[in-house]
Amino acid sequence: MTSIRRLSGEESQSLYSLLKSEQRPLHEIISEFNSTTRHFTLCSYLLILLQDNKVLNTTQRLIAFALLLEAYSSQESASNPFISFILNAACHEESEKVERAFILQLLGVDGSNSGKEFLQQSASDYVKGFDQSLHDFPPLDQLQQQFPDKVHLEPYPYLSKDASVKNVVPDPDIPSNCDLDSPEFDLHPGIKPKIGSGDKDEAVVGLLSNLSLDGLSPHWIRPVPPRLPIFDGELVWLNPDDNHELMWDYGMCVDTSRGAAARDLIAKALKGALAPAQQEQVLVELANDPKLVYHCGLTPRKLPELVENNPLIAVDVLTKLINSPEISEYFTVLVNMDMSLHSMEVVNRLTTAVELPSEFIHMYITNCISSCVNIKDKYMQNRHVRLACVFLQSLIRNNIINVKDLFIEVQAFCIEFSRIREAAALFRLLKSLE
Numbered sequence: 001m002t003s004i005r006r007l008s009g010e011e012s013q014s015l016y017s018l019l020k021s022e023q024r025p026l027h028e029i030i031s032e033f034n035s036t037t038r039h040f041t042l043c044s045y046l047l048i049l050l051q052d053n054k055v056l057n058t059t060q061r062l063i064a065f066a067l068l069l070e071a072y073s074s075q076e077s078a079s080n081p082f083i084s085f086i087l088n089a090a091c092h093e094e095s096e097k098v099e100r101a102f103i104l105q106l107l108g109v110d111g112s113n114s115g116k117e118f119l120q121q122s123a124s125d126y127v128k129g130f131d132q133s134l135h136d137f138p139p140l141d142q143l144q145q146q147f148p149d150k151v152h153l154e155p156y157p158y159l160s161k162d163a164s165v166k167n168v169v170p171d172p173d174i175p176s177n178c179d180l181d182s183p184e185f186d187l188h189p190g191i192k193p194k195i196g197s198g199d200k201d202e203a204v205v206g207l208l209s210n211l212s213l214d215g216l217s218p219h220w221i222r223p224v225p226p227r228l229p230i231f232d233g234e235l236v237w238l239n240p241d242d243n244h245e246l247m248w249d250y251g252m253c254v255d256t257s258r259g260a261a262a263r264d265l266i267a268k269a270l271k272g273a274l275a276p277a278q279q280e281q282v283l284v285e286l287a288n289d290p291k292l293v294y295h296c297g298l299t300p301r302k303l304p305e306l307v308e309n310n311p312l313i314a315v316d317v318l319t320k321l322i323n324s325p326e327i328s329e330y331f332t333v334l335v336n337m338d339m340s341l342h343s344m345e346v347v348n349r350l351t352t353a354v355e356l357p358s359e360f361i362h363m364y365i366t367n368c369i370s371s372c373v374n375i376k377d378k379y380m381q382n383r384h385v386r387l388a389c390v391f392l393q394s395l396i397r398n399n400i401i402n403v404k405d406l407f408i409e410v411q412a413f414c415i416e417f418s419r420i421r422e423a424a425a426l427f428r429l430l431k432s433l434e
Contacts (some may be wrong), residue, residue: 007045012208015042016201018067019049022059026126029063030070038427039071043210055204058122062102065089066119069106091140098127103137108298109138109146122312165216259285259292266296269310282313286320295318300329304337311342315349322354331360339371339384344391351400361401365392371412382420388416389422393429403433 007015018029023332028151043429046064049055065086072080079085089095090103105118118126230236262285265278286292298306298317306314318334319329335345347364350356368388375381383401392410395401403410409432414427 004260006210007041007208008207011042012205015045015208016205019056019060019063020125020201021063022124023122025067025122026063027116030119033067034071040081043068043071047082047085048207050085055207057117058096058098059190062097063093064124064125064127065099065103066106068422069103070119085154087140087143089253090138091143096428097132097135097137098130100137101130101132102126104135104137107143110145113232176190177321259289259295262286262292263297264297266298266306266313269313270298270302270305271309273309274313279310279313283316286316290320293317294324298324300333303330303333307334307346308340311346311349315348315353318346318354331357334364335360335367339368339388341387344368344387348394352393352398358401358405361395362406364402365395365406366409369409370412373416385417386422389417389420389426391420393426396429396433 020032021029021183033042046068050061050064050068053061068082069080069086080082086103086107090100090107121129262282265274265282265285268274268278269282286296296317303314318327318330321330334343334347347356347361351361368391372381372384372388376386396403411427411430414423414430417423418427
């Protein structure tokens with residue numbers, strides 16, 4: 001069922017004032033009603049008032065039925081969600097004949113040729129001029145045949161209706177068909193009115209403002225069932241907290257020209273060595289703005305070019321990226337690039353500047369040894385072996401690596417190239433640490 005918001009005090013007063021406009025032409029009242037919104041909600045509250053004959057008098061009921069039907073006059077009659085109630089009211093034997101005839105005329109099934117001309121008069125005039133002999137009253141089954149397939153059982157069905165109490169309860173001290181506003185009320189001397197006309201108006205408006213369409217339902221109270229124990233291997237039901245907080249992006253609308261000079265120099269550093277003054281400018285810019293390193297244009301793929309052309313800048317950039325989620329990608333590229341003096345210089349400086357993962361250092365040493373072994377040119381091989389031995393001695397003396405983890409591999413490397421002085425010196429250093 002679709003939730004229907006209750007009427008406000010102002011809406012209740014406006015709706016009831018339309019029902020009391022018994023001297024106004026009906027078409028004017030209908031036009032004013034159709035100019036409002038929330039037709040379904042207003043008609044649903046009209047239905048509450050119409051379900052009990054004691055709430056509204058005759059003229060008010062005629063106006064209510066006119067609003068209930070004409071609110072959906074632009075659609076097919078069978079599309080009216082209240083058509084079932086209206087058809088039953090037109091055939092209710094205990095209802096007044098004037099009310100039944102009025103509904104039949106609204107439906108256009110009374111056989112008269114007046115159309116909707118009767119809406120030009122007021123509800124009061126309609127009651128005064130009513131002639132029962134001019135109208136026929138067909139049975140309900142005959143009337144329903146004119147609205148096949150779309151006759152709703154009720155406009156808003158809900159499961160707990162049978163357990164609810166009606167919003168409007170008739171006064172048992174007042175006989176049926178007794179109008180408190182009529183002079184006939186004086187014919188019942190044993191009954192004294194408990195509310196006056198003004199009090200009745202206030203009661204109806206209060207009914208519209210404070211009571212829901214569902215009636216007065218009981219509160220079903222029962223203890224909360226205990227939670228079943230959770231067994232091993234069973235999935236635990238999670239109730240995530242969806243109270244998300246907005247995070248403001250302080251980088252929006254920031255001057256993008258800031259750090260442009262440093263980005264240009266980084267782009268040049270990838271292609272060749274920078275002049276000392278240019279190197280100093282890049283280092284100063286990176287020191288002044290720590291976040292600039294994330295926007296300088298250096299990607300892991302471009303790192304080898306920066307290492308070979310400007311190793312000092314590469315060391316500074318990697319030092320500032322050490323806490324970045326992408327630092328592992330930079331380390332992977334650095335390990336797999338060709339062994340060179342500049343790459344070893346970068347790694348050596350990084351080991352003294354930040355704490356590097358031991359896996360990265362061990363892999364880099366292994367790749368250096370493998371590169372030296374695979375070089376075919378003897379001159380280049382001897383040169384790279386010297387560089388590697390000096391690099392390893394520096395790592396060992398500074399306690400950057402644990403020799404025991406690489407002892408066998410490094411010892412075999414020194415023995416293979418023992419003819420080279422640096423390799424022999426590294427071998428002696430290893431022996432001294434045993």
